[in-house]
Amino acid sequence: MKIVLITGASSGIGKALSYQFASNGHNLVISARRQSELDKMKQDIESRYSVQVIVKPFDLAAENAADRLYDELEAFDIEAMINNAGFGDFAKPWETDLVKAQTMVDLNVKALTTLSLRYARDYSDTNATLLNVASIGGYTQFDVAVTYCATKFYVASFTEGIAQSLQDQGKQMRAKVLAPGPTESEFIAHSSEQGAIDGEGLFPDSAFITADQLAQYASQLFESDKVVGLVNAENQLELKDPIFPYRQVPH
């Protein structure tokens, strides 16, 4: 069975993406830690659309969890993988909670790397799409979140690099970066937890788009032949070619 894997599906952007892809007729594997939320979504999505939803509860920041999740998908044909699970931290570098920063790297960077590379290894010669969720903070450093932004610079450059390598080598698989700006979700609350800076009010209300709007932008990026989908300061989607410098090394 063909499926789309969506991590971080239990709220915000991942939840909206799940409904968006289901409404377009895709079967889903949805993952996050909160199984109760995923179970409710499964019931609701399957009652609205004729698709199957498989629930895979995982804490992807835990050791080997990304490998275990990928292993459990062996029976499926993964037509798209959306690495969306992630969180931020509002704090100056010298006030950052170390455990939170390390967990953020484990989730935003390590788990995403494992899932992306295993997917590329198995699917590079197929019509598969990898969509990794970075941020505008993956292209600009914000003083209140440099560690978070650095994890998203990793996501953006890593995914652009995969996209360009796939293109260079004439592979069928595609890789794309979604770079949202402020989007309504639980992100601000979780980025403020244990954080030295309260995220409430950091961005004006007018800076936010809804998660449903972002899911529509994701769909446009998915259908396009562009690699980067960046939400600009006017809350519009800009579809772009890769932004980071890239060089071929003769071999």
Ligand SMILES: NC(=O)c1ccc[n+]([C@@H]2O[C@H](COP(=O)([O-])OP(=O)(O)OC[C@H]3O[C@@H](n4cnc5c(N)ncnc54)[C@H](OP(=O)(O)O)[C@@H]3O)[C@@H](O)[C@H]2O)c1
């Ligand atoms: N909202 C924004 O303004 C914004 C802007 C730019 C980029 N982003 C990025 O968009 C992505 C989605 O965030 P969001 O805004 O939708 O925030 P959100 O509502 O907090 O959603 C985060 C999702 O990640 C999951 N998650 C968190 N920790 C996890 C863990 N250890 N293991 C597995 N899943 C975990 C959460 O589910 P559980 O709690 O159930 O595990 C939830 O489903 C993130 O990568 C974020 O960095 C957001």
